[in-house]
Amino acid sequence: MISTPSSEEHRLEALGWNAYFEDQFQKQLNELHAGGIGSDSEPPNLTPARVAFESRQQYRVLTADGERGAKLSGRMRRGETLPAVGDWVFFIPPDDGDDETVTLQGILPRRTCLSRKVAGQVTQQQVVAANLDHVFLVMGLDGDFNLRRLERFTVMAHESGAQPVVILSKADLSPNAIEARLDAQQVAPQVPVFVVSALAAEGLEALRSFLEPGCTVALIGSSGAGKSTLLNRLCGAPVMATGSVRQGDDRGRHTTTHRQLVLLPSGGLLVDNPGVREIQLWADEDALVTAFDDIEALSGDCRFRDCSHFDEPGCGVRRAIREGRLDAARLASWQGLEQEIQRLELRKNIAERRRQDRQLGRLYKSVQQAKKKRQR
Ligand SMILES: Nc1nc2c(ncn2[C@@H]2O[C@H](COP(=O)(O)OP(=O)(O)OP(=O)(O)O)[C@@H](O)[C@H]2O)c(=O)[nH]1
Ligand SMILES: [Mg+2]
Ligand SMILES: [Zn+2]
The missing domain is CATH 1.10.40.50 (Probable gtpase engc; domain 3)
Structure with missing residues (x-):
């Protein structure tokens, strides 16, 4: 089959590409061209791709022509923003071999970004996933159910710029699903709340409207909440491993250890995440006001x-x-x-302030060194 530009564009759109990213991409191409990269008349030939998986700076990316391995260029490794799952990146297409690992040259500005504070005392943002349209806050209707945690997750989702959706899972285990739904609705007044059972395949059709082709949704919630089971159901195939919960407190066993972006055969993209119970917020007052x-x-x-x-x-x-x-x-x-x-x-x-102090310190040092040199 001959691949025309428009069919390539279609395949990119199925991965979430749109006018915003096209615009950002053109801007970066023009900047690179202005910086002397590419030929005299043409900007450099670069291929956009979406990050599906990351582990220790080894990446899997989705392109219009399928999935491939990727690593970072030296400049990107030293840069301020490292690609996260869901990010749009670009690379120089290799001449030979589809299975060659490509080198990522840049990252496009994010439309939305789901973040948390890294665990512990360090004041640093950790990006969970980028360029999401919705965040599914998954909570089991077993021992997992907790309204205070739901409030916290709602603030986190609002901060991301994506729209939160509450999914109360394991409806087959709870005789009180209707009350639980009302309680959840009370603490997330503007947020749609759905009750589902991935096991009994109930309530899933209502979620499809969030997963139109090109729409990206992240699943977050505690370990054992049923995120991967839900993904498998929506995918119609056992893509992600699932694991049983502990008897007594219904806690999961951290079965999913790496986040992963999955393209559903029916359209839409789902990001499965490792379970999180205690997230520390990386948010500001506006997200709190909204939630x-x-x-x-x-x-x-x-x-x-x-x-x-x-x-x-x-x-x-x-x-x-x-x-x-x-x-x-x-x-x-x-x-x-x-x-x-x-x-x-x-x-x-x-x-x-510490960062600025360090910068000033370095500046002062280099001025002193330059002075000494001149005196010699
Ligand atoms: N009864 C019932 N069990 C479910 C349902 N959905 C998931 N489970 C079970 O809950 C357990 C945990 O499911 P997972 O999908 O692995 O949970 P997870 O949220 O992906 O957990 P982590 O990967 O550890 O974060 C498994 O034993 C599932 O079979 C459901 O709708 N009903
Ligand atoms: Mg899982
Ligand atoms: Zn008051």
Whole structure:
């Protein structure tokens, strides 16, 4: 079959390519050309691809012509942004051999980006997946079910720029699925909530509308929540390994160890992730406001504009709790997340100042060295 540019474009679109990435790609090509790369009349010949898998800076990428291995160019390895699963990257097409590992030359700016803070004391962003349209927050209707964790995940998803969707899984195990759905809807007021059973293949058709060709969705949730089982069901094939949960507390065994982007035969792309229970937020106030827009609306009734809804007089939020219009646990949760975000902000500022100090230090040193040289 002769491959025409338009059919190649179609195959890229099935991987999530669109006018935004086309535009960004052209800009980078023009910059490279202006920098003397390519021939006099033509910009360099580069092939776009989407990152499907990463492990220790070894990549698998999806191209219009299939999947292949990839590694980073030296410049990319030293760069500030390393490609993550879901990123659009580009490489110089090799002359020979489809199975040759290609070298990635650049990365296109992300449309959306799902992030967390790295575990521990370091103030650093960890990218979970890039260029998502939706995030499926998967929570089992067994011992996994936890509204406070759902709130945290919702803030994380809102921060990403992608739209959150709550998936309550393992409906076949719970006689209380309807109540659970209402409770979840209360803590995620603007977010669609679905109840599914991947095992009994129930409720899955409703998820297909998020997985139109070219749409990308990440699955996040605890280990054992049923993310990989759901992916396999939607895929119609056992692409990902699944593992049983522990008896007693329904916790999973971290069966999925690497995130992976999977192109569904029916269209759409799903990113399966290793299970996470305790995520630390990498988010700002805006994401909190969006996730807690009920508290935001109630705070319009507070006497003080900067009310912390703690012990100020005339607090509209606390009045709503007294009158049974808001759950006290939800306010406590908001306050906890608000403090976490403020602490993060502070730590980001300190880290930024240290970075600037180091930069100044280096500058000072090089000026001193230049002076000495001149004196000699
Ligand atoms: N009863 C029931 N069990 C399910 C359902 N979906 C998944 N499970 C079971 O839950 C266990 C965990 O499923 P996985 O799909 O491996 O969970 P995961 O979220 O991918 O877990 P990690 O990869 O560890 O993060 C397996 O034993 C599945 O068979 C469901 O709808 N109903
Ligand atoms: Mg899994
Ligand atoms: Zn208040």
